[in-house]
Amino acid sequence: MAPDVFDRETLLDLSVNVIPLFIILFFVGVFAVLPQFGYSLVPTLIQMALLIVPFVGLAILTYYSGKAIATSEAELEARERAVAGASAVEGSEETGELSEDEDAQPIEGTETDGDEESTASNE
Amino acid sequence: MEISGALLPAIPAQGAGVGTSGQLALTVLMGVFLVAVFLALTRAEDWRTYTPLAGGGYGESGHHVRHKPEGITRWLTTVDHKDIGMLYGLYAIVAFVWGGLAVLLMRTELFTPSMDVLGAVAGGTNAGNALYNGLLTSHGITMLFLFGTPIIAAFSNYFVPLLIGADDMAFPRINAIAFWLLPPGALLIWAGFFVPGLAPAQTSWTMYTPLSAEQAGFGADLMILGLHLTGVSATMGAINFIATIFTERGKNVNWANLDIFSWTILTQSGLILFAFPLLGSALIMLLLDRNFGTAFFAVDGGSPILWQHLFWFFGHPEVYILVLPPMGIVSYVLPRFSGRKLFGFKFVVYSTLAIGVLSFGVWAHHMFSTGIDPRIRASFMAVSLAIAIPSAVKTFNWITTMWNGKLRLTAPMLFCIGFISNFIIGGVTGVFLAAIPIDLVLHDTYYVVGHFHYIVMGAIAFAVFAGLYYWYPIFTGRMYQRSLAKWHFWSTMIGTNLTFFAMLLLGYNEMPRRYSTYAFNADWAPLQTVELLHQAATLGAFILAFGQIIWLVNFVQSWYEGPEVDGDPWGLRDTSLYGREFEWHERRLQTAVTDGGEEDEVATDGGVDETAAEEAVADEQSDE
Amino acid sequence: MDEQPGVSDEYRLSSPWPLFVALGLTLSEVGIVLNLLPISVGGLLLFVGSVSGIVQDAGYIDRPWGVLGGLGAVLVVLGAILVVTQVSPSVDALLDTLGSAMAADGNANVQRGLSVAMAGLIALLGSVAGRATGRRSIEAA
Ligand code: HEM
Numbered sequence: 036m037a038p039d040v041f042d043r044e045t046l047l048d049l050s051v052n053v054i055p056l057f058i059i060l061f062f063v064g065v066f067a068v069l070p071q072f073g074y075s076l077v078p079t080l081i082q083m084a085l086l087i088v089p090f091v092g093l094a095i096l097t098y099y100s101g102k103a104i105a106t107s108e109a110e111l112e113a114r115e116r117a118v119a120g121a122s123a124v125e126g127s128e129e130t131g132e133l134s135e136d137e138d139a140q141p142i143e144g145t146e147t148d149g150d151e152e153s154t155a156s157n158e
Numbered sequence: 159m160e161i162s163g164a165l166l167p168a169i170p171a172q173g174a175g176v177g178t179s180g181q182l183a184l185t186v187l188m189g190v191f192l193v194a195v196f197l198a199l200t201r202a203e204d205w206r207t208y209t210p211l212a213g214g215g216y217g218e219s220g221h222h223v224r225h226k227p228e229g230i231t232r233w234l235t236t237v238d239h240k241d242i243g244m245l246y247g248l249y250a251i252v253a254f255v256w257g258g259l260a261v262l263l264m265r266t267e268l269f270t271p272s273m274d275v276l277g278a279v280a281g282g283t284n285a286g287n288a289l290y291n292g293l294l295t296s297h298g299i300t301m302l303f304l305f306g307t308p309i310i311a312a313f314s315n316y317f318v319p320l321l322i323g324a325d326d327m328a329f330p331r332i333n334a335i336a337f338w339l340l341p342p343g344a345l346l347i348w349a350g351f352f353v354p355g356l357a358p359a360q361t362s363w364t365m366y367t368p369l370s371a372e373q374a375g376f377g378a379d380l381m382i383l384g385l386h387l388t389g390v391s392a393t394m395g396a397i398n399f400i401a402t403i404f405t406e407r408g409k410n411v412n413w414a415n416l417d418i419f420s421w422t423i424l425t426q427s428g429l430i431l432f433a434f435p436l437l438g439s440a441l442i443m444l445l446l447d448r449n450f451g452t453a454f455f456a457v458d459g460g461s462p463i464l465w466q467h468l469f470w471f472f473g474h475p476e477v478y479i480l481v482l483p484p485m486g487i488v489s490y491v492l493p494r495f496s497g498r499k500l501f502g503f504k505f506v507v508y509s510t511l512a513i514g515v516l517s518f519g520v521w522a523h524h525m526f527s528t529g530i531d532p533r534i535r536a537s538f539m540a541v542s543l544a545i546a547i548p549s550a551v552k553t554f555n556w557i558t559t560m561w562n563g564k565l566r567l568t569a570p571m572l573f574c575i576g577f578i579s580n581f582i583i584g585g586v587t588g589v590f591l592a593a594i595p596i597d598l599v600l601h602d603t604y605y606v607v608g609h610f611h612y613i614v615m616g617a618i619a620f621a622v623f624a625g626l627y628y629w630y631p632i633f634t635g636r637m638y639q640r641s642l643a644k645w646h647f648w649s650t651m652i653g654t655n656l657t658f659f660a661m662l663l664l665g666y667n668e669m670p671r672r673y674s675t676y677a678f679n680a681d682w683a684p685l686q687t688v689e690l691l692h693q694a695a696t697l698g699a700f701i702l703a704f705g706q707i708i709w710l711v712n713f714v715q716s717w718y719e720g721p722e723v724d725g726d727p728w729g730l731r732d733t734s735l736y737g738r739e740f741e742w743h744e745r746r747l748q749t750a751v752t753d754g755g756e757e758d759e760v761a762t763d764g765g766v767d768e769t770a771a772e773e774a775v776a777d778e779q780s781d782e
Numbered sequence: 783m784d785e786q787p788g789v790s791d792e793y794r795l796s797s798p799w800p801l802f803v804a805l806g807l808t809l810s811e812v813g814i815v816l817n818l819l820p821i822s823v824g825g826l827l828l829f830v831g832s833v834s835g836i837v838q839d840a841g842y843i844d845r846p847w848g849v850l851g852g853l854g855a856v857l858v859v860l861g862a863i864l865v866v867t868q869v870s871p872s873v874d875a876l877l878d879t880l881g882s883a884m885a886a887d888g889n890a891n892v893q894r895g896l897s898v899a900m901a902g903l904i905a906l907l908g909s910v911a912g913r914a915t916g917r918r919s920i921e922a923a
């Protein structure tokens with residue numbers, strides 16, 4: 036989870052999955068240091084695998100979903116900036132009114148602007 | 159199936175067995191059936207000549223391409239995601255009624271300690287017990303596989319394409335096949351009850367071996383087959399949703415603004431993809447053990463415990479398969495009546511994904527008492543505790559969303575709040591059960607029944623009702639009767655809590671689950687308390703049933719007579735919470751009015767409408 | 783919206799095939815497990831026929847006969863495998879088993895295997911006939 040991939044914001048979002056990861060890690064430690072039922076090759080191996088496999092699985096999925104979402108966000112922002120340069124930004128209330136009679140009078144440009152704007156601001 | 163039904167009792171377990179005349183009759187019937195199918199298809203070819211084949215090119219205006227046949231044929235042949243969604247919904251409601259009636263019979267029996275009502279119905283104590291077991295099995299399987307999964311599919315089929323700006327599902331025909339596997343599946347699962355000469359399976363929904371492998375009778379075989387079909391159906395649906403969400407998103411929808419409901423459906427589909435094929439294989443192994451002489455689950459073969467591992471490796475993800483999309487519905491609907499967007503949208507997304515992964519690492523918490531190695535058992539406990547975190551995170555997000563919000567206590571909102579309340583009780587009892595020492599005491603008691611019913615009834619069904627009320631105007635163009643909806647909510651809320659809280663207490667009193675009688679020796683158990691709690695649970699069940707009657711009446715009557723509403727029944731248009739699906743609905747209404755009919759609505763699809771669709775997609779991110 | 787054929791740019795909103803694919807699968811499963819020969823043969827035929835039909839319907843292929851024949855061949859092989867698992871590996875034993883297979887007390891798994899193979903064979907024949915007569919589709923046969 037290199038900082039160059041995720042900004043602070045994203046890391047904060049991802050922290051929600053760090054908690055279960057930490058709990059699992061904690062139990063790996065506990066079971067390794069304080070084995071209540073002794074060590075024995077196969078059971079201990081299974082015991083650890085049952086913790087480590089979900090740990091790795093969750094870490095991988097969190098990483099890739101975080102990356103996908105961060106990338107998409109950057110895309111949205113870039114698009115928004117491009118549009119904002121082209122025309123004035125509509126407030127979201129007006130967007131609502133416009134969409135009311137969009138069929139009678141499709142006003143594509145403005146409509147999209149407002150939308151993109153609110154999209155980004157909601158993130 | 160009707161064809162084979164009459165002849166089934168004559169067949170011994172092994173060998174062709176149907177006498178020569180029987181074979182002959184079957185052959186003739188099958189032949190006639192195939193010819194009928196053939197003719198039906200030829201007729202279908204007639205109406206299809208209006209509509210060129212896929213490769214045949216669309217006409218200029220394109221409207222004839224959208225042609226649907228009339229009447230019943232439309233519903234039998236539809237591949238439109240919205241129609242299929244409605245079919246799923248109808249199917250699930252029928253299943254809900256059957257599963258509900260089954261449990262009312264059971265609760266009636268449990269009103270008194272001894273076997274009486276079902277004994278009288280079935281003729282004798284043993285027959286009564288068998289009937290109870292059959293009802294229990296059918297109730298569990300029906301509610302999980304024929305109500306739970308399909309009602310979720312009803313929502314996802316209808317709304318996912320609308321929410322992500324797709325024209326339809328990625329594979330519309332596979333979508334239709336997935337639905338049509340369900341009615342035959344249900345007939346097979348219920349066959350034990352209505353085909354003369356067959357007995358209902360008495361395996362409970364977990365179908366533990368060796369009981370399920372050795373139980374005589376075709377009722378169990380048919381049930382397993384039916385279950386297998388519904389599993390195939392769910393898998394096909396899941397593949398379709400994954401493909402749809404990955405490849406059919408509109409231009410303006412990407413991972414950053416995908417709505418929360420689609421996120422949960424995506425995760426659910428992933429879980430289905432890994433879990434259901436395993437169930438399918440295990441069921442086939444069970445069928446092979448029953449009919450082909452194999453020994454996968456035999457005591458001196460592969461071992462009965464193998465079944466439990468295979469079953470729960472599927473079974474625990476299954477409970478999250480059932481609960482994630484309802485969580486998505488609540489996350490989607492709740493903000494709209496709280497006057498603010500979902501708090502911590504991304505937290506909810508990531509914790510959904512976390513639940514998805516971790517749910518495959520906890521299965522043996524259902525097997526703590528089977529004598530598996532204590533070290534291994536401890537690992538399952540650890541992951542079970544870890545998985546409670548993402549669920550709790552969501553709960554805090556919902557509560558925070560409502561905090562200081564402008565709450566509007568409409569029926570969908572009430573059901574959302576009920577969901578949260580019940581989910582907390584169900585989740586906390588689950589965490590208790592995940593602790594090995596507690597589970598060893600409470601395992602196989604009514605505490606477990608109370609735990610998971612707080613989730614499946616108290617949470618999943620509540621979210622389903624929230625969704626049904628919220629989107630009722632889209633389904634029907636009308637509004638339901640609000641006061642009846644409130645009656646529905648309160649009777650469901652009170653009934654649920656009365657019934658299932660009593661069950662938690664029954665569990666503390668060590669009342670074992672899955673018994674039709676409880677005339678214990680009074681020295682072993684506090685018989686009076688147990689009886690009282692059972693009576694409370696039965697009373698609660700009838701209050702619940704009363705509420706569901708109100709709901710059905712309300713929905714059916716409003717469908718015909720409810721006040722027509724416009725595209726914004728919830729007054730959200732001027733906020734950032736107006737959903738893409740309601741924008742679509744509004745467009746549908748407007749085009750229908752101004753242009754005077756379905757056909758023309760369709761004609762505009764390539765022009766104005768398409769632009770509108772994209773705009774709709776661009777809009778509304780609040781879809782948290 | 784996207785260029786894949788038979789996917790979402792396909793606007794036709796109805797198809798007669800899905801219902802029959804599902805029915806075919808159901809009947810074949812019931813027929814095979816309960817060992818009811820007419821049901822399994824008929825169900826399998828309905829299934830492979832509808833699959834060929836729906837694949838054509840979706841525009842993946844022009845004519846259904848290739849898929850029908852292929853699926854038929856798969857069924858023949860699967861049925862044969864099931865039969866072979868039931869006999870000791872010798873031609874005599876095989877012939878012996880086949881000879882007595884259809885007796886009421888014959889080996890149930892051999893009967894199941896034969897029903898699958900039989901369905902496959904009929905599908906193959908259908909495929910050949912369809913090709914020979916040059917028909918465009920199954921229901922137009
Ligand atoms: C979130 C939705 C949940 C659903 C739908 C659900 C559903 C179920 C079901 C159906 C059973 C009973 C299975 C049977 O027939 O034996 C069950 C049992 C159990 N659940 Fe849950 N559950 C949920 C959440 C949880 C959570 C969050 C935990 C703990 C972290 C948990 C822990 C358990 C345990 C340990 C058992 C086994 C109890 C026993 O049999 O002794 N559940 N659950």
Ligand SMILES: [Cu+2]
Nearest residue numbers: 474477523524
């Ligand atoms: Cu579980």
